[in-house]
Amino acid sequence: MQNYKPESDWVAISKGIAIFSVIAGHIFVGPVSKAIFLFHMPFFFFLSGLLFKPRSQKLLATNKAKTQIIPYVKYLFLFFLVLIIQKELNNTLTYTVFFKDLAKQILGGRWLTHVQSVFWFIPVFFMSQQTLNFMLNNYSMNACKLIIAIMLLLAYIDSIFFKIQLPLNITTVLYTTPIMFVGYIMKGFIDRVNSILLCSLSLLGLFLVESYPSLFSIDLKFAEYGFPLFSFIVSISISILLIKISKTSILNNKYIIFLGNSSMSIMFIHQFFRFDIFSRFLSSNILIFLATLAASVIYSYFMMLLSQKTKAYS
Incomplete structure (x- = not known):
């Protein structure tokens, strides 16, 4: 019999594997990156849907703004400041350069590159949660399914024909909200999904993305969603496998x-x-990769200690 852990443990373990994959996917190019991009960002949206509980729109927006948008703005400003200082030291800073860089900070999404390249994720994650919550609070489940189908269709139309670049990657919400919704509707039976089927779909997806990357590759930031529906299903299959593994004792590691x-x-x-x-x-x-992982963990550890001390004195 499988040894299932408390929800907080398996959630943390699955997120740990996913963030490990995020770092690896950004550093190792080629086949490794293509394989990881199939699931590493979709996973966070799927997991959020799986754990999602509808609440008042105002309450959700307020809570998530504190935990997502405020840190986003803080880090955005911090790295913008670092960028400006670097350009000033290199004598490449002009008023034109400054305001162009400032505009990129405001626009977000695909305009953010280099150390901020992953920042697109936070506003899209926030907007996807708000969209899902609004739908679940205001429409029947059948109506929600219809809306999700339309959103996914529009996402593929944009991906195939347009790749419209809007502030904060708003168009990506058309694809990520359906992933979140699937997670939400699967919360009651995810443990019963056949593991052999999941493994088969996952392996097939990995084979196809390596063999035909132009057809099956996924990069949510740039509206590349792979082969319509199939790549969507593969992302969810790998995400479920990751969660099922995290619920066992295999990766029970502090x-x-x-x-x-x-x-x-x-x-x-x-x-x-x-x-x-x-x-x-x-x-x-x-x-x-190893140095980046180690430094990120050490940084997070000290930030945790700082947060604990701040709470102790407040």
């Missing part, structure tokens, strides 16, 4: 749990360690 509980801060900081520190003097991707 370091993975810490990694999962710190996934948000690691999401924000890891590209800074990668680009601005370790890539400057390390040539091996393996060493860059």
Whole structure:
């Protein structure tokens, strides 16, 4: 019999594996990156849907603004400041450059690159949760399913024909909200999904993305959603497998749990360690990955200690 852990443990473990994959996917290019991109970002949306509980729109917006948008703005400003200082030291800062860079901070999404390249995720995640909550509070389940189908259709139309670049990657919400919705409707029976079927779909998806990357690759930031419906199903299949593994005792490790509980801060900081520190003097991707992972964990640990001290004195 499988040894299932408390929800907080398996959630942290699955997020730990996912954020580990995020760092690896950004550093290792080629086949490894293509495979990881199939699931690493879709997973967070699926897991959020799986754990989602509808509440008042105002309450959800207020709570998530505190935990998602405020940190987003803080890190955005921090790295913008670092960028401006770097350009000033290199004598490349002009008024035109300054205001162009400032505009990119405001627009977000695909306009954010380098150490901020992953920042698109936070506003899209926030908007997807708000959209899902609004639907569940205001429409019947059948109406929600119809809306989700329309959203997914529009997402594929945009991906195939347009790839419209809007502020904060708003169009990506058309694809990520359906992933979140599938997680929500599967919460009652996810443990009963056949593991052999999941493995078969996952392996097939991995084979096809390596064999035909132009057809099956996924990159949510740039509205690349792979082969319509099939890649969507593969992303969900791998996500479910990850969750099922996390619910067993195989990965019952305090370091993975810490990694999962710190996934948000690691999401924000890891590209800074990668680009601005370790890539400057390390040539091996393996060493860059290990150093980035270690530095991100250490940073998150000290941020946790700082938060605990702040609460103790408040």
